[in-house]
Amino acid sequence: MDRQSLQDLLTAMQGRPITLGWGAILCFGRSRLNALLEEQFVDRMGQFHQMLPVSGMLNLNPDGTVVATLSRIRLGTPRLSFESASLRNSTVTLTLPLISGSYSLMTQHSGMPALLVSTGELDEQHGFSVTMKLKLAQAVGDIDGSGRIVLDLAQGYEARCNLGNQVPEQEALGEFILQRMRLQPDNRLRFELGLLDFNSYHPLAPVSFHLATQAAPGDSGGDGGVLVFVRLRANQGNGSAPVDDGDFPYLIPDDLQGQDPRWSASLVIAEELVGWVDETQLDVLKNLMFPGRSLFVESGPRHQPHDLLILGNIAAGPGTARSEPRLGSIEAGHTQQFVARRADGSVIPNVTWSTESLGSPLALGKITATGLYTAPDAQTMALDATPALVRGQYSENGQARQVTASLLGRMAGMSLYPRCMVRAVGAAAIEFRASRLAGGTLRWRLPQPALGSLEDLGGGRARYTPPTDIDEPFVLQPIECFVTSGNERIEAAVVLSKGAAGVPIEPYFVPEIDFGVPIRFYGNFPPEWMRWSVQGGGSIDSGGTFIAPQEAGASPISLVRCDLVPEGMELPIASGFSIVRLKAREIAPPRWRNLDKFTVSPAGGLVQAYANGQQQIPLVIEIATKTVEMGGQDVYIKLSPTELATLRLVDAHTGNDLKFIAADQEGIAEGDSTDWAVHEKRNRFNLYSPTAAGESDDPPPAVPANTGTSFRTLWMHMGKEGSHTFFARFTGDDNQVYNSNDPSVNISEIELTGVEPPRKDPIVGPGRDYDIVRERVYNGEGDFEGDDDFTYFLDTVDYWRIAYRRASLYPVPFATLRIEANASTIRWESEQLDETFFSYTGYAFHPFRSDFSGVEQRPTHLTFDTSFHRLLDKVPSSPARELLEPGKEPSPGQLLVSLHRVADMGFWYDGMAEGKPYWMFRALLDGPVTFTLRDVEGNRHRLRVSFLAPSVIDGRNVLTLNIQ
Structure with a gap:
């Protein structure tokens, strides 16, 4: 494997730019990204967001003679690798291990009895998995304005599953599992790898990004990284996309610290922007977050061979x-x-x-x-x-x-796959895979009748080669795996056949039977011709009634054999067999059988929400089961969490499931045509109230009437005005679909109403929907003359506070803020070249429920546009007053716009820009500032703040608010 030390990387970066016109490049290595995926995978299991087991049947060949059955196959933690990585795109290879469930193969040829080929239970240690390619995507939150690096499993392609032996079988199985996954709600299949907050307006704050992937140098075993090419506020546009020409360096050196890699991430800042770098914390890092509150933590000194290189690790943040x-x-x-x-x-x-x-x-x-x-x-x-x-x-x-x-x-400490196979004499060899939870050395042996040969491949694997001939039509050959230290062992079974089975038996395969339970076998022949026998555990009488053994034995199967002996003959003219899978327990534990109650009701009686796609209606779903008999007593058994995880809401008019909103989104995105959608968790917006702003508290938890009752709350979003009817639905562990409006249980539907969002009064002022109020917070040198606090004060700061009252009566705070273009606006007293009297704006916003994201967002500083910072560097000026005046900070839910007046600002016109677009400060900053806010009820407000018209004397002293 080729190595790349830190010194190698610095040499590759020496004296040349590598940022391709972008402001920064972030690189994250595979090991920490996979750790983030594991963390999300585990967290989701307790939040009803886990991926659901996959079941179903599919044909593995064109003529339909080979059928695969997948039963309750659970997919494990997603793992990334970079064999397919390319700088031209963001392709990764994703592997999902198969950690449990069962897999069986059957054959069914025309005119022949159905035949089991193989069956067994899966264990992650067996090494079976689904692999696919997919492209990392970016998603921008409509509410929080954050850009997310998203891994969406539903977008996978070229899926393969190594349960199949040949490539066509692997592709068919992979595509089948992928299609089954796509039937699940989108939020089960979306994982986050990182988040960039676009809401900051400092020079090194991110604006947008481009994704690429890159394999590590040499034979890296799938190692590599995700590259994020970031446009920063200080950039005037995007850079160019990288190409696979071998010239772009891999940005994570492989130096070790002890036995572990020293770095798992890196950041490169373009050389021309290094002057903006804060010595204590980079703005681009302040706005970079990872799932689970992990952070980029610098490690070691910074390097500047040309662009600035900062090395570090993705590490758990404080308080985690x-x-x-x-x-x-x-x-x-x-x-x-x-x-x-x-x-x-x-x-x-x-x-x-x-x-x-x-x-x-x-x-x-x-x-x-x-x-x-x-x-x-x-x-x-x-x-x-x-x-x-x-x-x-x-x-x-x-x-x-x-x-x-x-x-x-x-259920057992050892596992083996397959547990049973049917093989003709002289057929190809079979590979067995065994594992043990407690570890240890595994060995193999071939018990009596010891037909064929067994090769121990090491590592819990063995290869069995069938014999070329056997004396009987069918023989049961055990395959045993054991631990070298101790008595623990597990057995598989190979049914060796000599020619095709000539006697069809029903059932031809029994996938599970409890101890001591009888089952009747039969065929379409005179009963007196049919001679029954059994190999393995259990017994069978002359009428074909098989009784499973009373306790677990070594063999995982019983081989039920039927010889056809017509009257007057001594030898059979044909034979057939069936396979019975035996379980390692006395009796399967009971599950619920029937529902007693299945209802959907509004929490607190609330059935309305503004039709803005953001405000929620909490719906409580109650599911109660009837008792089942267990040990001579009636007991309640409630739904399993896996069943509850399938719960969804349904449009009663169409019967279609409603879309689930992605976990990283808070509502229906602006411009989305979705009429109704469901969220699995509470968002930041208050519930509906026709008078004062509604409550933000969650509904109180429901109290179950008995241990067979389950509750779950889903949150409805209305994107359309008017009333509509819905009901609830879930899928049981028996693969049956249950509806809350099923008359055999009860008929429970709910009518919900999307309310027209409040109409907004365009006139601003006291007693109106909107008001903007000025407060003087700083005076430089000067004296008051009557009530004139402008003429004799040349250096001042005013805070203009914006408030909203619904229907001009009910105060409604603001919850979120985004800025459409410039974050500051500027105005000189005149357009004379020697003019120095100047006004400019900044802003501060304190989101209502500012701790909703888990990070306190109480502002301490004013924010100014990046271009304004650049202007201060180009002309003589005083530093901007960025620190909020003590005691004058915005209250929760309030937007504050600051107006600064100075008398020493050098004049600028865009003819001085030397043709550089990012120096066209007048074009960039003369226009008004447009704020897009959501209030605590989820309603959208587009507000424009500007100076009075240039023709108005002293127009730079006053701000106006215009409702868009």
């Missing part, structure tokens, strides 16, 4: 914590110690631990006050693998916090 472990597997009945740790590695005391089964509610583990988790007993697990969620709640600095972990409970 994680569970240790965060993800893993555990055998039934075994224990796992959990610890909550801060970002610095210190242990958090006084954590309250809890656990929840994400599968059957009966398969619930236990956890002690000290974090010692005990997995549920195997007999309570409905499936071979049952996921569980572990939460640790604690308080720090007066704030409630939480860490989350996920464990996949396994």
